[in-house]
Amino acid sequence: MPAEHAENSNLQTLLSQIGAGLDQFLNFDHPDALHPSASWREVLDTPLPQHGVGIEEVTQELITQIIPNGSPVPKPGFTSFITTGSTTVATLASTAASIASPQRYMHTAFNFLEELSLQWLAEMCGLGNMRGIYSSGGSVANLVALGGARQSAFEKIGHDPAADGVNRPVSVYASQECHHTIQRSGGVLGIGRRAIKIIDCDNKGRMRVDLLQNAILEDKAAGILPMAIVANAGTTNTGAIDPLQRIGEIAKEHSIWFHIDGAYGLPGILDSQVSHLYRGLELADSVIIDPHKWLGASVGVAATFVRDRQLLYRSFTQEPADYLEGSVEQEDNSRSVIEHSLDDFGIPYYDFGVELSSPCRGVVVWALLKEIGVEGMRKRVRRHNDMARYISKFANEHPNLEVLSEPTLSICCFRYVTSNSVDLDRFNQTLHRRLVRENQYMPSTTRINGDLALRPCFIGARTNQAQVTGLLNSVLRIGRELEDTVNTTLK
């Protein structure tokens, strides 16, 4: 009965056992393997162990009970929401970092890759020389960006909101399709969730700039400080891209911080069919991207980019702490040769955002880009956008399918239609539940102008055209079965 963790055990053997379990989990030829086995809950639901069982038994339980009963998210047929599984190279890089550099600070190769990979991301996504910081996801990345916006808006009126709190009402303008973490950021930053002024969209899910302009003028007349405009480069619902150029110009005209939420859609700039929609990116004061979405990073990797990282410093810096004094020589960071990793803390990311302890995320992005390069990413983004375009074309030509929202990026919202007089929302909801229970093709649903739609979003590196064909065939088959049931009931 071990009382200590087995730190001198053979990592290589144990990782290779877990690797074999994961390979089996990802074995696409056996989708049924993901059906939850009846017994795993009983096996796992045990009292707090007073004495340990040892690492071998833990490893075995991981392999036999836990991994096989994991999530459908990394499966190629999973196209719900905007989430996917870690690619193999990302898993390797984050495992390496968890052991070799548990923190992103100090002068290590990992700290170096933090900055290098941010520069690579900025270059790939057309962000010029914007500087970045990683965080755990789009939620925090938006929060950090809006922290910069708050600092900028209040400093212009001679006030330090990070030190003294906000002293007058502000507005943040965002479209009705903005991600709901924008409102939460308002709450966390002390400006209030209601400070987020929702601007209606056109029928393609894009912010209406005429309404934006009116809202700004009304607020200015009422003495409310316009703090930021949030535009979407790929909405969560349909992938719509707001008119970035026009919105950016309005932001400049009124000296308002311009933030672009590209958590999902920023990599879309790599697809020449839609890259023109990203014009205006150069006007942004902050932009976010989630490498853990389209780029295939392990979950927990997002980035905020800003023009002026010192603004983030003023917004998020911590107070000095005695325990940080003297352990590290930081006077001379111009030295090209650093003798020890504790000679320098490296770039103080912990003062640019909300996390002190943080995993090294840069190495994950570095590994992804190093493995397949920009051209590999471009190919994947195009493939996924083409898949959404394929669904749209197929559905537009099929009498039993209707496109409810044409794709901009890799989302296409559509539904099954029938000449029977049925409630189409209920019909498609039932179809969706059956589809998901079959466990092979798993889009989510959404509402488009009030109508329930099936909403596949293609971002998974393992997801290919075969899943599109399979999804369409399954939707048509289940739709016909449901129609037969309706007809039998009507007889």
Ligand SMILES: Cc1ncc(COP(=O)(O)O)c(C=O)c1O
């Ligand atoms: C546009 C957009 N912004 C922000 C987020 C939040 O990102 P995360 O889930 O990584 O916190 C999402 C999530 O899907 C999103 O689609």
